[in-house]
Amino acid sequence: MLHMMQRLQQQAIRPTRRSFLKMSAVAAGGLVIGSHLPFSPARAAAGAGDDMFTPFVRISTDGIVTVLNKHLDMGQGNATGLATLVAEELDAAHGQMRAEFAPADVERYKNLAFGMQGTGGSTAIANSFEQYRKAGATARAMLVAAAAEAWGVPVAEITVSGGRISHASGKSAGFGEFAEAAAKLEVPAEVTLKSPDRWVYIGKSFPRLDVPNKTVGAPRTYGMDVQRDNMLVAVLTRPLAFGAKVKSFEASAAKAVKGVVDVIEVPGHGVAVLATSTWPAIKARDLLEIEWDETGAETRSSDALYAEYREMAEADGPVFRDDGDVAAALEGAATVVEETFQFPYLAHGMMEPMVLTIHVEGDRATLWYPSQFQTVDQGTAAAVLGIPQENVTIETLYGGGSFGRRTSPDARHIVELATIARLWGKSQPIKLVYTREDDTRAGYYRPMGVHKVRAGLDADGNLVGWHHRIVQQSLMTGTLFEQYMVHDGIDETSVEGVKDASYAIPAFKGELHSPKVGVPVLWWRSVGHTQTGYVVEAMIDKAARAASADPLAFRRRHLEKPSGDAARDKDNVRKLGVLNKVAEMAGWSGPVNGDRFRGIAVHKSFNTYVAEVAEVSRRDDGTFKVENVWCAVDCGIAVNPDNVKAQMEGGIGYGLAAVLFSEITLTDGHVDQLNFDTYRPLRIDEMPRVEVEVLASAEAPSGAGEPGTPPVGPAVANAILAATGEVPATLPLTNHGLA
Amino acid sequence: MVRLNINGEDREIDVDPDTPLLWVLRDELQMTGTKFGCGIAACGACTVHLDGTPVRSCQTMASDAEGMSIVTIEGVDGKAAKAVQAAWRDLDVPQCGYCQSGQILAATALLAETPKPSDEDIDMAMSGNVCRCATYTRIRAAIHRAAETMEG
Numbered sequence: 001m002l003h004m005m006q007r008l009q010q011q012a013i014r015p016t017r018r019s020f021l022k023m024s025a026v027a028a029g030g031l032v033i034g035s036h037l038p039f040s041p042a043r044a045a046a047g048a049g050d051d052m053f054t055p056f057v058r059i060s061t062d063g064i065v066t067v068l069n070k071h072l073d074m075g076q077g078n079a080t081g082l083a084t085l086v087a088e089e090l091d092a093a094h095g096q097m098r099a100e101f102a103p104a105d106v107e108r109y110k111n112l113a114f115g116m117q118g119t120g121g122s123t124a125i126a127n128s129f130e131q132y133r134k135a136g137a138t139a140r141a142m143l144v145a146a147a148a149e150a151w152g153v154p155v156a157e158i159t160v161s162g163g164r165i166s167h168a169s170g171k172s173a174g175f176g177e178f179a180e181a182a183a184k185l186e187v188p189a190e191v192t193l194k195s196p197d198r199w200v201y202i203g204k205s206f207p208r209l210d211v212p213n214k215t216v217g218a219p220r221t222y223g224m225d226v227q228r229d230n231m232l233v234a235v236l237t238r239p240l241a242f243g244a245k246v247k248s249f250e251a252s253a254a255k256a257v258k259g260v261v262d263v264i265e266v267p268g269h270g271v272a273v274l275a276t277s278t279w280p281a282i283k284a285r286d287l288l289e290i291e292w293d294e295t296g297a298e299t300r301s302s303d304a305l306y307a308e309y310r311e312m313a314e315a316d317g318p319v320f321r322d323d324g325d326v327a328a329a330l331e332g333a334a335t336v337v338e339e340t341f342q343f344p345y346l347a348h349g350m351m352e353p354m355v356l357t358i359h360v361e362g363d364r365a366t367l368w369y370p371s372q373f374q375t376v377d378q379g380t381a382a383a384v385l386g387i388p389q390e391n392v393t394i395e396t397l398y399g400g401g402s403f404g405r406r407t408s409p410d411a412r413h414i415v416e417l418a419t420i421a422r423l424w425g426k427s428q429p430i431k432l433v434y435t436r437e438d439d440t441r442a443g444y445y446r447p448m449g450v451h452k453v454r455a456g457l458d459a460d461g462n463l464v465g466w467h468h469r470i471v472q473q474s475l476m477t478g479t480l481f482e483q484y485m486v487h488d489g490i491d492e493t494s495v496e497g498v499k500d501a502s503y504a505i506p507a508f509k510g511e512l513h514s515p516k517v518g519v520p521v522l523w524w525r526s527v528g529h530t531q532t533g534y535v536v537e538a539m540i541d542k543a544a545r546a547a548s549a550d551p552l553a554f555r556r557r558h559l560e561k562p563s564g565d566a567a568r569d570k571d572n573v574r575k576l577g578v579l580n581k582v583a584e585m586a587g588w589s590g591p592v593n594g595d596r597f598r599g600i601a602v603h604k605s606f607n608t609y610v611a612e613v614a615e616v617s618r619r620d621d622g623t624f625k626v627e628n629v630w631c632a633v634d635c636g637i638a639v640n641p642d643n644v645k646a647q648m649e650g651g652i653g654y655g656l657a658a659v660l661f662s663e664i665t666l667t668d669g670h671v672d673q674l675n676f677d678t679y680r681p682l683r684i685d686e687m688p689r690v691e692v693e694v695l696a697s698a699e700a701p702s703g704a705g706e707p708g709t710p711p712v713g714p715a716v717a718n719a720i721l722a723a724t725g726e727v728p729a730t731l732p733l734t735n736h737g738l739a
Numbered sequence: 740m741v742r743l744n745i746n747g748e749d750r751e752i753d754v755d756p757d758t759p760l761l762w763v764l765r766d767e768l769q770m771t772g773t774k775f776g777c778g779i780a781a782c783g784a785c786t787v788h789l790d791g792t793p794v795r796s797c798q799t800m801a802s803d804a805e806g807m808s809i810v811t812i813e814g815v816d817g818k819a820a821k822a823v824q825a826a827w828r829d830l831d832v833p834q835c836g837y838c839q840s841g842q843i844l845a846a847t848a849l850l851a852e853t854p855k856p857s858d859e860d861i862d863m864a865m866s867g868n869v870c871r872c873a874t875y876t877r878i879r880a881a882i883h884r885a886a887e888t889m890e891g
Contacts, residue, residue, distance in 0.1 A: 063860045075835030075872045205829055214836030215843060217772015217812030222837060225771040233766075258755060279754075279762035282778070351776050351784055351837040351871050355750040400774070400837025401871050642831060646877070650834055665859020676781040676869060686864035687875035 002502065006052070010569070013595065032370040042255055053139035053183060055108040056132055057086055062162040063163065063176030065092050065139075065638075068102040070109035072372045073363035074350070074406065076705035077208055077643040079122035082132045084206040084639055089136030089191075092175070093163035099209045101396035118205035118373035118407060118709040120523065122703020123607035125639055129701050130193075134425030137191035139182075143175055143451045146182035156304055159496040173444045181423040196698070202516045202639050222400045223355040223369040228429035231259060234420050235281040235433055237288055237614050237649075238663035242443055243297035246271060246290060246689035254284035263288065264423055269416050272590035278433055280432055298518025302333070302448070305517065306342060310451035313340060317469060317511040318489040321499050325509030329465025333456025335681040338548050339539060340452045341530050345445035345665035347679055352400020355411050357431040360389070360421045363387045367414075370399030372407035376480070380411035384418035394580040403654065408444055409479030412520070437674045446524030447473040447494075450536040463558060467537075471522050472531070474514040489514065495522070497532025497605065497710070502568035502575065503540065504561035525654055526706040529605040530713060534659075537601040537714030538727050551600050551718060552583055552592055572632050575602050577612035580624070581632035581693055586613040591722035594684075596627065599718025606703030608635040612652070614666050614688070618723060626656060626688040626716055631708065633692065634709030636699035651708025652690055657682035659713040660739040661732050680734075741801045745770070745817045746814025751799050756802035761785045763801045764811060769797030772812035786841035793813070793848040795867075812840035819850040822885035830881045834872035840848050840867050855886050 040146035052058055057374055058066040067086045073079040087097050102109045109117045112127040147165045147538075148155040160168050166172045196202070213221055220226070239245070247270050252261035259280030266272050273680035276280035279738045330336055333398060355371035358381070365385055371377050371394050382389040401407055406413075417432040424430065434442065435457075456465040474491040476482050485492050490512055492499075498510050524530070544554035556579070559572040579602045582588075591598050593615065602611040615628040631648045661680035665672045673679040720738060721727050731739035741758075743750050745768070748767045752767050752824055764770045764787070773796055774886030780795035788810040823846045826832075833839045840861070849864035856864070861882055871880065 035877045075833075077834065191840075207828075208833075210836065211828055213835050214833040214839050215824045215838045219769070219771055221771075224775060227766075227769055227771070258857075277766040278775075279758050279766065349871055351774075351782070351835065351869065352774070399835060401835040403871075412846075433775075436779070436782075455803050533868075646831065646834060648873070649876045650872045650874060653869065653875060657871075657873070675779050676777050681867060681869045681871060682873060684875040684878065685866045687873060687879075691874050699835065739888065 002101035013644060030510070054135040054187070055102070056135035057139045059139060059175050059183070060177040061176045063096050063173065063181050064094050064098055065090065066098045066100050070097050070102045070111070070117060070128070070408065071212065072370055072399055072402070073100070074370060074372070074402035076647060077640065078119070079210055080206060080208045080643065081125050081639050082128055083209055085129065086136035086199050087206065088201045089133045089193060090140045090546040091160040091162065094206060095216060096163050096175070097209060100296055104371065104378045104392070104394035107473070108373070109149070111455070111587045116373070116375035120372065120407065122608070122706045124701065126607070133193050134191055137193055138187060139189055141188050141408060142182040143178050145180040145185055147173060150178065150181065152581065159639045163572070177686045203637060205642065206640055210586040210641065221398050222352055222610060223357070223397050224352055224400065224433070226357040226368045226397070226431060227361060231429040231431055232274045232276065233278045233281045234272045234417070235285045235435065236266065236270050236272045236416060236420070236438070237285055237290060238438065238442055239292050239297065241294045241297040241299055243518065244294045245536065246294040248291045251620045252282050252287040253287040253618050254331065255285040257287065260284045264420070266416065266419055266423065268349045269419060272420050274430070279431070283434060290649070292545070292667070295381070297669060300517070300667070300705060301667050302665040303688045306450065306731045309448070309515065310340065312471045312513040312515065313452040313469050315585050316512070319509065319511050320490045321510035326465050326467045326507045329507035330454055330456040330467060332463055334459040335457045335546050336453045336454055337542050339542060339727055339729050340450065341535050343449045343521065343667065345448045346658055346662055346729060347440050347445055347664050347682060348403040348405035348524055349440070349662070349679060350399070350401025350403055350405055353436055354405065354434040354442070355432065356413060356417055357429055358417050358421050359429040360385060361428070363478070364391045366393045366395065368395045368397060370402065370406055371396045372402055373411070376407065376409070377414045378409050380414045381418045382538050385422055392552070401474060403525040405444060408520070408522050409481055412444070414693055417643040423468040436676065440673055440675060440679050442449045442520040443520035445519065446530065447475065447521040449529065449531050453535060453539045455539055455543050457547050461549055463503060463505045463543060466505045466509070468510045468535070469513070470494055470498065470511070471513040471515060473517050473519070475521055475523060475527070478603040478637065479516065482712055493528045495532070496528040497603065498536060499606070500568065501536050502563055502571045503558040504563040505558070505562070524652070526605050526709045529706070529710040530604065530655065530658065533601070533603040533605070534713040535712030536719065537603060537711065538685055538717045538721070540726050541599065541718040541721055546720065552579070552588055555579060555602065556670070571604055574609045575611070577623070577695060578602060578609045578634050581695060582611040582613050585631040585632065585691060585693060586615070590611060590718070592647045597719045597723040599715045599722060600713035601718070603705045603710045605710055608633065608702040608704065608707035610648070610707045610711050610712040612715045614712065614719050616716065616719040616723070624720055624723070624733070624738055629688045629690045629712060629715070631690065631692045632695060632699055633708065634695040635704050635707070636697050636701045639701055644694050647704040648691045648692045648708035651680050651706065652712045653687055655709035655712040656688070656716070657731060659716055660686070661734050663735070673695050742805055742818055743807045743809055746811060746837070754801060756800065758801050759797050760787065760799040760801050760804050761790065764796065770811055770813050774840055776838065783841040784838045786844045786868065788815070788844060788848060791851065793845050793846065797887070805844060805885040810856070812844060815847055817847060817851070819885070820847045821887045823847050823850065823881070824842070825888065826881035826885040827873055830877050830884065832874050832877040834874055834880050838868060838870045842870065842878055846878070846885070850883065850889065854889055855888060856882060
């Protein structure tokens with residue numbers, strides 16, 4: 001998802017008041033927003049009490065260590081990951097560790113990769129690795145200093161292990177006994193971190209802290225669980241075509257439903273039903289009669305868009321990569337292979353639909369929900385409500401999935417609810433619930449796309465040229481992030497995975513067309529990589545086949561040769577590492593294995609390298625069943641290897657659903673899919689057996705939440721290529737009798 | 740007004756009889772462990788037991804559950820439930836966890852009926868419960884583990 005990466009690690013984003021107002025004014029559809037608002041980083045108290053050791057660690061007198069997670073945990077496990085880092089340096093016991101979400105406070109809790117408080121781009125562990133270990137080491141040093149003073153012994157004679165502070169004299173204590181005294185001490189300026197050989201949790205085992213609550217249905221866990229006194233539930237009817245406006249509506253039947261409090265037009269957004277609980281709101285919403293004005297709305301159908309995209313793919317476009325002379329290379333090639341790929345819009349379809357609750361009291365507002373980008377959300381809510389940003393408090397809850405959906409640059413969900421609250425005007429909590437249909441139809445999809453590739457081989461079967469055209473809506477243009485992510489008409493998120501494709505190919509040209517479509521698009525688990533990874537890796541197999549080479553041997557050959565670029569050569573060493581490992585795990589002997597077919601793929605995303613082998617069988621009706629997936633991952637130091645495995649397993653299943661079944665299509669601009677009956681998810685009987693190995697590494701930790709997803713599509717595609725001789729180039733496979 | 744027996748307790752709730760059981764649990768009784776996922780019985784997040792059988796509470800009218808024993812994630816108990824919840828924790832099954840109340844109730848009902856399920860039994864019993872985090876590998880492993888602990 002949100003993919004700011006190295007560029008932003010050097011150049012932190014500093015949002016301005018103006019940028020929020022600009023975004024929100026657009027998103028609020030003409031709502032007048034006060035222009036007098038001061039923008040300043042929030043200085044909300046981080047629960048700074050006697051027991052706060054740093055903004056990240058709280059130790060109470062009963063010995064419980066609470067780690068304040070500056071990120072949103074939407075399933076990827078960063079709450080436990082960050083607690084692991086603290087526990088490691090604190091020498092705490094697993095059982096005394098707890099995780100809690102930090103408040104919205106950009107100064108203390110910014111993502112060091114973005115300069116804003118937010119979660120994405122598989123950065124949670126990478127940007128916190130030193131910060132949270134230091135927090136643990138700092139708290140430990142303070143506890144030890146307090147114990148040394150109380151016991152009258154030198155600091156150096158004290159040891160800490162498994163949550164106990166001890167001295168050779170036999171004195172021993174838990175953390176709780178010194179928590180208060182230690183918190184009053186001066187925070188040491190410097191602390192020494194453990195050397196990796198002394199780690200007891202990092203790279204070993206640290207079971208997830210959130211799992212026990214998630215097996216008993218614990219209250220107040222998710223955004224959907226929020227209940228406040230006197231709370232209203234809002235359900236919003238959005239237009240069927242993106243950009244349409246309410247012409248008129250008839251609400252008398254809806255208002256007659258018991259429990260309904262009011263029905264209000266929300267300019268620029270639709271019509272909202274407010275009720276005392278959820279069911280009356282849903283029931284009443286179905287009784288609304290709304291006439292929409294589709295003037296200026298997006299009313300094209302998917303087929304028309306695909307036709308336009310395919311035409312664009314035939315024309316020159318802005319260049320994002322230009323190595324060597326591609327025209328000459330393809331002209332002189334012994335063989336040229338060519339393919340045009342087509343990808344649909346995809347909804348994120350997380351299990352918990354979008355949901356959030358607000359309570360506006362005078363010039364203050366509190367929000368409760370899974371906030372994925374606190375800084376943007378806080379600024380946006382403040383702008384819509386006309387209150388100072390520091391008066392907006394966010395209490396983050398666990399997210400029932402996200403895959404990128406719970407943050408958008410325009411914070412549309414925040415604008416919707418803040419606007420409803422402003423129009424309602426009474427100081428009363430309001431919870432905005434998206435039904436599944438709302439969630440599926442609301443847009444913010446992975447963009448649809450068309451890729452056209454021509455690849456040339458010499459007489460020895462070596463790649464000599466690669467011409468790659470991408471047609472895809474820009475995620476970043478027109479947003480706060482444009483200045484960082486879009487250069488000379490190239491949105492980096494559209495081309496990632498092709499721009500840095502690292503096979504040794506002497507001539508390589510990449511071009512990007514970014515058509516304007518009125519469908520809101522968004523980062524979707526691994527952003528550009530589900531498309532670019534699919535295309536590059538499927539084309540590699542098509543080229544290998546033309547060269548009569550084994551797909552694994554063909555990849556090795558083009559990864560072992562110097563690529564002419566030092567960064568790519570470095571990537572290739574690690575790509576070969578995972579490729580060789582996965583081949584060994586699967587016992588790779590070629591793409592045909594008895595009556596089964598196999599495909600292999602390797603891809604780098606978010607600085608993590610993943611190779612996968614998919615094995616498929618053919619059913620009597622000609623469709624394919626994915627039986628097995630083997631996966632090797634190199635994510636640098638794996639803080640929590642079992643969680644990395646879980647993310648690979650889940651990332652494979654998530655990617656597989658998209659490749660096999662999922663698509664959002666439009667008819668005259670109206671979304672055709674509404675619920676899980678038409679937007680088909682993967683079910684347990686369709687999940688392959690998955691085997692994952694995490695490579696040992698001393699490199700800095702990199703992402704785990706997203707990188708498991710990109711390789712599964714091309715691995716399956718390549719297995720089908722082995723069976724049919726044709727690359728499946730139009731997704732999802734179920735539309736073509738393949739799944 | 741509906742009269743329901745939930746987790747062994749008799750409750751009287753002032754709602755329209757056509758209110759889905761899901762919303763009675765969540766909004767009227769603040770028992771939010773039962774989740775809203777799709778509202779059309781396509782995902783299983785709202786699974787509860789009615790007289791021991793797993794049903795989708797989003798498509799069960801409250802009045803239809805009168806006179807039956809309703810068990811939710813907050814009250815599920817017994818040998819199979821304990822084994823399932825323990826296996827879920829041992830294998831760190833949940834990721835986002837939102838679907839897991841429903842998964843656990845479906846798995847518990849399966850094991851109560853079929854103490855030693857095959858992979859096919861698991862497919863049959865669990866394919867109505869969607870997990871978008873795709874924790875299916877671990878759900879399957881945890882059901883097998885729970886079956887072993889129940890045996891032992």
